[in-house]
Amino acid sequence: MEDVGLASGDMVYIAEGEHKGKITSVLQYSQESDSVILTDVLSKRIIPKAWWIQNQTSHVMEYPDNIPREYVKLAAKDRDDTGKISYVVADEVVYKEKYYDDRYKKWLPKRFVKHHETIEIPWPKPPTEIEDDRNSTTADAVFTKTYEDQTVAKSPLPQGVLAELRNPYSSYKKKTLTEVQARKLTAPKMPLSTEQKIYLAKKAQEPEKKLEPLTDEVKDFIGTKIAQHLAKIENPALLTHLVALSKAKVPDFEKTMKKLSENEK
Incomplete structure (x- = not known):
């Protein structure tokens, strides 16, 4: 108010x-x-x-x-x-x-x-006086504690009542699936169309792509280009940012380097 x-x-x-x-x-x-x-x-x-009220005409x-x-x-x-x-x-x-x-x-x-x-400017008189009824709490019982919240560690339900509410032998409690349930959950294998068969046949005939390590000539070329680009940067904050990026590990790059090392073997 x-x-x-x-x-x-x-x-x-x-x-x-x-x-x-x-x-x-x-x-x-x-x-x-x-x-x-x-x-x-x-x-x-x-x-x-x-929505009419009583006696409305x-x-x-x-x-x-x-x-x-x-x-x-x-x-x-x-x-x-x-x-x-x-x-x-x-x-x-x-x-x-x-x-x-x-x-x-x-x-x-x-x-x-x-x-x-x-x-x-005083507060006005309340429109209606609050009167006690049969649901009102008496003055001597106001501070009487009649309910206490239970913690998570202590269940508010008595022991044994969960077995009555839940079915302990329910099939959904088992960690294994029956053959019928497995068939329902497994999608059927769809037949391949003619276009898909042609595409897969062409892919099978293509030689497997192998990653080759960079030659020293290519490495020198890339290093020269990077050095020229860094020489043009005058903002020290941007240089610091680029240095931090160069030290960051990229998962895809790590995978590529791992494949290269495997091919060399």
């Missing part, structure tokens, strides 16, 4: 929108849409019969509008020495020391008009 700055029953001034200049009171605040429902801001709407009824919260400003009545009533509209509100409000049963901050902090 104090996070929003408004409560049900607060008097507000509509500063923007279609109803600008109207003074009314708050019925309800909607956190999802950050809007308020006001007492005198209604519009006629067509209500489906499935027409599809058209006055329905409260949702007004954005930034459109309203907190207001209050002020009475001077002569008894004349005037309205005070707070452009901004500041909070000061908290007090315990017995009506709301909670601690609330006092609200004051900013730059006029001698003017306090």
Whole structure:
């Protein structure tokens, strides 16, 4: 409630929108849409019969509008020495020391008009008093611990109950598959098409590719090109980056070098 700055029953001034200049009171605040429902801001709407309330006889009824919260400003009545009533509209509100409000049963901050902090706007009376019913907890039993969360190490279920809930002899608990289950999980071998057979026959006739090590002439050529490229770089950060890259291990390069060594043998 104090996070929003408004409560049900607060008097507000509509500063923007279609109803600008109207003074009314708050019925309800909607956190999802950050809007308020006001007492005198209604519009006629067509209500489906499935949503009719008790004693409703027409599809058209006055329905409260949702007004954005930034459109309203907190207001209050002020009475001077002569008894004349005037309205005070707070452009901004500041909070000061908290007090315990017995009506709301909670601690609330006092609200004051900013730059006029001698003017306090008290919290309104709750729309309905909270009454105890048969489901309410008595004052002497409030701090009685009736439930305790269980840890993962200690199961909340008694021993033996899992065997009753689960089938210990279920076939899904076995780590081996039957012949029928294996056939269901194994995809059948599809026959090759004519094009696939021709392609595989051509691939079989091709000689196997063998990797050959680089000659000294090629190594010198690559080294010369790299040296020429490094000589053109003036940025020291880029040079440091390239040196770090040269020391990094590339898995594909390692595999290629391994194949070369195997071919040499």
